[in-house]
Amino acid sequence: MTSLDDGRTLPSTAPAHPQPLPSSGPGSPARTKELDLQYVFHSWLAQDGRDPFVATGAQGSWVLDGEGRAHLDFSGQLVFTQLGFNHPRVVAAITEQAATLGTIAPQHAVESRSEAARLIVERAPGDAFRQVFFTNGGADAIENAVRMARLHTGRRKVLSRYRSYHGNTTTAINLTGDARRWPNDYGAEGVVHFFGPYPYRSAFHATSEEEECARALEHLEQTIALEGPSTIAALVLESIPGTAGIMVPPAGYLRGVRELCDRHGIVWIADEVMSGFGRSGRWFACELADEAPTGTPGEWKPVGGAVTAPDLITFAKGVNSGYVPLGGVLISEDIANSFKTRAFPGGLTYSGHPLGCAAAVANIGVLTDERLIENADRLGREVIGPELVKLAADSGIVGEVRGLGCFWALELVRDKDSREPLTPGGFGTSPAMGVLAAACKRLGLLPFINGSRTHVVPALNITDDEARYGIGLLAEALAEVEASL
Structure with a gap:
């Protein structure tokens, strides 16, 4: 001391x-x-x-x-x-990878990338996820997830909530629901915003968490109906909004989102750039879809039943603790199948960079072992x-x-x-x-x-x-x- x-x-x-x-x-x-x-x-x-x-x-x-x-x-x-x-394990992994194969183009297979993808898929909720598309960070993960959803559904519109942040590229900043969007928003990206649950400053005049959840889902359902379900490709939602205020969703909200998306053929994109890889005490915060609070601050418990999972999960940040830039999209089998016989029209020079992936492998190992x-x-x-x-x-x-x-x-x-x-x-x-x-x-x-x-x-x-x-x-x-x- x-x-x-x-x-x-x-x-x-x-x-x-x-x-x-x-x-x-x-x-x-x-x-x-x-x-x-x-x-x-x-x-x-x-x-x-x-x-x-x-x-x-x-x-x-x-x-x-x-x-x-x-x-x-x-x-x-x-x-x-x-x-x-x-952290010595992550530093050592980066050093070893730099000495062995410091960089390689994304079309080639490399051990650190392959292993990182496997580890990430294995930690995704449920058993629907099959592949990872690597990006340089969170914003381009959102960009590519939205592109996948639009191609998969053949639709254009994307829903996102007010009081959110999704990144600083064109689609991502238009999806953002706070004031950082305003100087960059020209209303041309097919984005429609809605109110999410926020009991402390309720947009629905709710007097309880249960009432907030029910009214927020009703509002979302009305937004979908008024926008035309057949025009909506995706719903992008931070599982727990990060910079907008860490508003943990009330019990039942994420499960209700899943049900609305299923009913209308909308792709649910869970933005886990900030909330993923342990930040919420879970590998991914969307796991809260199957939990409920106990009444003790910070404590939630499983409620049982089938696993509720998104269609796409975007990640970055905590995947390798930011030691080297890395992000990506976890892709469910249904959406991956859309690109089995047609090319995905997108790519990044540094997609799955060996140094970033080596850091991810070590980072996930530490998160697991410790x-x-x-x-x-x-x-x-x-x-x-x-x-x-x-x-x-x-x-x-x-x-x-x-x-x-x-x-x-x-x-x-x-x-x-x-x-x-x-x-x-x-x-x-x-x-x-x-x-x-x-x-x-x-x-x-x-x-x-x-x-x-x-x-x-x-x-x-x-x-x-x-x-x-x-x-x-x-x-x-x-x-x-x-x-x-």
């Missing part, structure tokens, strides 16, 4: 730089920042006024800054570091969920806590009764959220902040002590925000 200047004790798992960092010149953090500000164009923000965090090293759940100071990562970066940083899917579920039930509930009870600005596994969100409000969000409309940012970000940075916590929410999305192998320490820092930061209002 290390004592900090403010009296706090840093967990013994926090790393330190093996050697002092240069204060100036090539290789120094100051030079890194200078070059970044001059030459690197960053996403989702105006370029003037940037003050980037300079990362100089990392280990486990910790990232070192330009002063060699350790920050606990509660963001999963962009919710992809399932194993944290520098039982990290089960550990994420336990962390949610026994540590993160209960600690966040306590935090919310002591805070005047935490309106709701929701999540499971290592996938949680705190909805921040000015007033718990009115539920007025800290950021007007719940989109963009605000001075209050700026206070939160600054406080977290000063305290040594890397948060995931979006709109009027902060998410708690650490690595699946974060220790219990680290998780409690991070929640303690978050409580301090939220107290500063409350005092600033």
Whole structure:
């Protein structure tokens, strides 16, 4: 344990730089920042006024800054570091693959790609999935899944929910249901949005989870009827919406979606880019279709019956903890059969890149051998969920806590009764959220902040002590925000 200047004790798992960092010149953090500000164009923000965090090293759940100071990562970066940083098995797999066969075109068979596909198919829900189409990330996984659905059905329209995010390519950003779509949306991609279940801010004036589920499914059914079922190729749904707020679907909702899609011949595409590979305490969050909450925060149990599965599953991020870019589409047998005698009109130069696939094989091996899917579920039930509930009870600005596994969100409000969000409309940012970000940075916590929410999305192998320490820092930061209002 290390004592900090403010009296706090840093967990013994926090790393330190093996050697002092240069204060100036090539290789120094100051030079890194200078070059970044001059030459690197960053996403989702105006370029003037940037003050980037300079990362100089990392280990486990910790990232070192330009002063060699350790920050606990509660963001999963962009919710992809399932194993944290520098896991030795993944690093070794990448190193070995680079030395053996560093790259190869996608038309050739290579062991790491073949093995990664097998492991992913074997972990998909049910027994309907047969093949994997590899992509470079989540957005192009969505693009290609939609293309498959349109070719399979011969239809054009695609449904997606408001309060969602599906990526930054043309189809994916049009499918997105939050404000990031607006500057890029020209209404020409055949996308129709609908309201999904969100009990805390119900669009259906529901007074219970059951009522929210029933009314959300009724609304979806009406949308399908009014749009014309014979015109709809696919329904794209984040199994648990990620950056839009981690709204865990009420019991029965995903099963109801499956029934509506079956009735009308619509392809159900489950977007598991953020929620897949253990983030929810399951290999894929769409497994919640066959579960129900017990009443304990973060705890769900199977309800029995046949497995409810999507037709296509898109993935990325956690498949290899983001060590090398990789994404893909899990394809059910029915849809794979559509392309047995006709070519799929699409491809990517780096589809199934050997380095990315080698990282995936190692990553899935670690998730399995170290039982990290089960550990994420336990962390949610026994540590993160209960600690966040306590935090919310002591805070005047935490309106709701929701999540499971290592996938949680705190909805921040000015007033718990009115539920007025800290950021007007719940989109963009605000001075209050700026206070939160600054406080977290000063305290040594890397948060995931979006709109009027902060998410708690650490690595699946974060220790219990680290998780409690991070929640303690978050409580301090939220107290500063409350005092600033």
